Amino acid sequence: MQVYHKLKDFTKKYPRMAVALGMFDGVHIGHQSIIRRAVDLARSADGTSAVFTFSNHPLSVLSPQHMPLQLGTEALKEQLVAGLGVDVLVSIPFTREFAQRTPEEFLELLRADFAPRFVVTGPNYTFGQRGRGTHRQLLRDGPAYGFQTEICPAVLRGGRIVSSTRIRALIAEGELAMANDFLGHPFRLVERVIHGDRRGRTLGFPTANLPILPGVAMLPNGAYAVRVAYDGQWYGGMASIGSNPTFAGCSRRVEVNIADFSADIYDRELTVDFLAKLRDEQRFASAEQLVRQLTKDRARAAAIWRTQLPS
Numbered sequence: 001m002q003v004y005h006k007l008k009d010f011t012k013k014y015p016r017m018a019v020a021l022g023m024f025d026g027v028h029i030g031h032q033s034i035i036r037r038a039v040d041l042a043r044s045a046d047g048t049s050a051v052f053t054f055s056n057h058p059l060s061v062l063s064p065q066h067m068p069l070q071l072g073t074e075a076l077k078e079q080l081v082a083g084l085g086v087d088v089l090v091s092i093p094f095t096r097e098f099a100q101r102t103p104e105e106f107l108e109l110l111r112a113d114f115a116p117r118f119v120v121t122g123p124n125y126t127f128g129q130r131g132r133g134t135h136r137q138l139l140r141d142g143p144a145y146g147f148q149t150e151i152c153p154a155v156l157r158g159g160r161i162v163s164s165t166r167i168r169a170l171i172a173e174g175e176l177a178m179a180n181d182f183l184g185h186p187f188r189l190v191e192r193v194i195h196g197d198r199r200g201r202t203l204g205f206p207t208a209n210l211p212i213l214p215g216v217a218m219l220p221n222g223a224y225a226v227r228v229a230y231d232g233q234w235y236g237g238m239a240s241i242g243s244n245p246t247f248a249g250c251s252r253r254v255e256v257n258i259a260d261f262s263a264d265i266y267d268r269e270l271t272v273d274f275l276a277k278l279r280d281e282q283r284f285a286s287a288e289q290l291v292r293q294l295t296k297d298r299a300r301a302a303a304i305w306r307t308q309l310p311s
Helices: 029-044 074-082 103-114 135-145 164-173 176-183 287-305
Strands: 002-004 017-021 048-054 088-092 118-121 148-151 187-192 208-210 222-230 233-242 253-258 269-280
Touching: 017 029, 017 103, 029 048, 029 118, 048 103, 074 088, 074 187, 103 135, 118 135, 135 148, 164 176, 176 187, 176 269, 187 208, 208 269, 222 253, 222 287, 233 269, 233 287, 253 269, 269 287
Parallel strands: 002 088, 017 048, 017 118, 048 088, 118 148
Antiparallel strands: 187 269, 208 253, 222 233, 222 269, 233 253
C-alpha cells in the first residue's frame, strides 16, 4: 500500500479509483464494510482502491475541548487499512483552511486530484464547511463530478449501531470482549519501545515498555493476555497496564512480557493485541509475591494466546 500525507494529482498514476471517505478511527467493523466495498469496486473496474482520510480528528482544530480520545495512532490506522487490501492511503492534516472549503469545493477537489469512478462512505459522513455536505449530496451531485456514490448501511450489534463513540465507552469500561467484537479485531497498540527500569528481568519476567499517549484510548489498569508482533513474527505474551504499584515511582504505561523472546528491541516498533483480561492491577507486599502471581498469570495467558496466534 502506498501512503501519502499531502494532496496531489493522483489521476495519472492511479486510474479508475474507488475512494472510501471517512475518519475511520479504530477501523471498526462498520469502517471495514466501507473500505472493503471500495476495494471490491476497484477490482471490478480493474482500478485502484483508495482511502481518503485525515491524520488528525477535525475536532482537534475546530473544537479541541470536545476532542474525543482516539482509538489508536496513525501507525495503527495505516496498519489496519493495509490489511484490508487497499492500494492507496491518503491521510492529510485537517486544518482551518481545509475546514473553510464548501461542499462543492470538496467535490471539485475529489474530481481534480482523484477523478474517482466510485465514492463509498457511510450514512453519517459529512464534508465541507460546517459539515453541510451529506451522503445525500454525494448521491445527487456525484455524477456531475464523474463518480457514482455508494452509501454503506450502518453495521449493527445487538440492535445498536457500531460506532467509534460506543467502542471508546466499552474500552473505558473494560469491556474488552465486546470492544473487540465491535472492532472486528483485538484492541491494538502500535508503539515504539521506551526505556524502563529493567526491574522485570531481575524478576525473571523481562518487559518491553510502551508509552500511553495522551489523547489515545486505553483499557483500565490490570493484567492482560496479549499477542505481540515484532519483525513479522507473532508471539504470545502478557501485558500490564498501570503504574506498577508494588514499586514506587512508576508512571502509567504498558509493560509487555513476550514469551520465548530475548532480543534487544529498544526503540523498535511493537504491535500488541489485547485478547483477554487476567486480573485487576494489584499491589503486592513483596517481589516474591509478585513473581508467584506473574507465574500464574503467564499460565492463564498461555492458554488464551495459544488459540489466537496467527499460523
